[in-house]
Amino acid sequence: MAEAITSSVIPFELESENQKDKIKEITDKLEAGIKDLFSSERYMEYLQTMSKFHNYSFNNTLLIMFQKPDASAIAGYNAWKDKFHRQVKKGEKGIKIIAPAPYKKTIEVEKLDKAGQPVFDGDGKPVMTTKEIQVPTFKVTSVFDVSQTEGEPLPTIATQLEGNIETYEKFFRTLKEISPVPITLEPIDSGANGFFNPVENRIVVKDSLSEMQTIKTTIHEIAHSILHALPEKGEDGVTVDDRPDSRTKEVQAESIAYTVCQRFGIDTSDYSFGYIAGWSSGQETKELKASLEVIRETASDIIEKIEEKMPELAQERKAVKQADRPFDLNKTVDYISGIASKIAIAENDDLGQKTFEIALKQFGRLARTLPTEEVGLKDLCEFVSTSENLESMQERVNEVMNFLGYELNPELKEAEKETAPEVAKDDTKTEPKKEPKKEKKPSVRKKLKEEKDKIAKEAPKSKTKSKSKSKSAEAEVS
DSSP states (O other): OOOOOOOOOOOOOOOOSSHHHHHHHHHHHHHHHHGGGOSHHHHHHHHHHHHHSTTSOHHHHHHHHHHOTTOOOEEOHHHHHHHSOEEEOTTOOOEEEEEEOOEEEEEEEEOBOTTSOBOBOTTSOBOEEEEEEEEOOEEEEEEEEGGGEEESOOOOOOOOOOSSHHHHHHHHHHHHHHOSSOEEEEOOOSSOSEEEETTTTEEEEETTSOHHHHHHHHHHHHHHHHHSOOOOBOTTSOBOOOOOOHHHHHHHHHHHHHHHHHHTTOOOTTOOOTTHHHHHTTOOHHHHHHHHHHHHHHHHHHHHHHHHHOGGGOOHHHHHHHHHSOOOHHHHHHHHHHHHHHHHHOOSSHHHHHHHHHHHHHHHHHHHHSOGGGHHHHHHHHHHTTOSSHHHHHHHHHHHHHHTTOOOOGGGHHHHHSOSOSSOOOTTOOOOOOOOOOSOOOOHHHHHHHHHHHHHHHHHHHHSOOTTSOTTOOOEEO
16 A cells, blocks of 8 residues: 655754753744744644644644644654554654653652541641652653554545535534534625624524535634623623634634634635734734634634544544553543643733633543543543632642542642653652641532532523623624
8 A cells, every 4th residue: 555655854953951951942942933823824734733633732733833734643653663553764753742741759748547637646746658749740752643654554534524415414413513502594694604693692604605615604603602702790790801802803713613624624725814914913922822722722622522423524643643542540640730730830810811711621621531430530520620710720630639649739839830850759858848737628529519519509590691781782793
């Protein structure tokens, strides 16, 4: 069988020797490259890469694009060899990405009795014991694209979305099912293909469009409904409208629609991002990264929901990813540790709020996708996904890590800010003694039950529309 044509990798040459400096060097290169991303062709290239690797982090998506933009399915050297019986071709250079590299560390903690209460000695001082914990860190590692390997053929690629009425109807029905608001096909006289009405909380798509255009417009408007709904009142009764400006809304919705369409083989030749350079000019790198992360996270969420309902549209690269990273508890802990490290050092600022919002979705996805036999972990991830603010999330993530047999203590905040250990753990060092616990906290199970009961009681209220919202508010037209 003919092999895929190899195109060369443009590797990131790193001069550093240790992992900590490598991480800093590679992230510095990413920062410098972000501004160059916002030209029409380069931006579309990034979205194409993201459509193939939507489960990868923002940084890793950029790293893949910068080094091998035509990559289609990547895995580590051993994964290709052991699981696919394919060998990396001689002379091929790896694509550098950032991977979790948690390490274990022994700390001194209070000894607890069977009831979870601290044990005290004869002088009233807490008895201390040692405990092994896992510190979430990262390392630079290399992966290879399928075009850089040879050997047994990969599983056949499943069919992409076809332009026939049967496939169209099933796909459109799926979009209606995953949409957070109702979707209807109606005549539209304004010239727009569709719009999301945030006041009536519904999507309208023009009823005279072609099948494929109907799909593209629907995805675009679903993105609006997810990201740009009217804000709700906070606990203090104040409504804070933190939605982006109209240009940013369109960039987000159009980018998400393009990415999802690319994923499922829907024609995207009519998409253009000529306005992207003007939109990005004047924005700080931090703001641009935040927008791109919102786009990536939302597109990934839509893709996963579609593939759950239409598994026949899943791509060969999904099989590669699953084979390269099959479910096991250790790898799940690695993933959770990566999220936990960001949450642990997050502050109550704009960036911290973005971290909070992204983590809500990540834990929500974990709650949906973890195997049914991991019911305890699924429940805890759901518990985290209902956090009301960053502070409560930090506490709940601690509960998850404790459940998994690890601990993310405040003492580790500085360690979590580091990227990777340079030496093996030092068992001779101990952490400062903590103050005795003054009261017993509710168990995880009790807190989870209380939270679910609270959500159930408040559900009717959250569904009631605020009477104060103006009936004359204009719909956001795409």
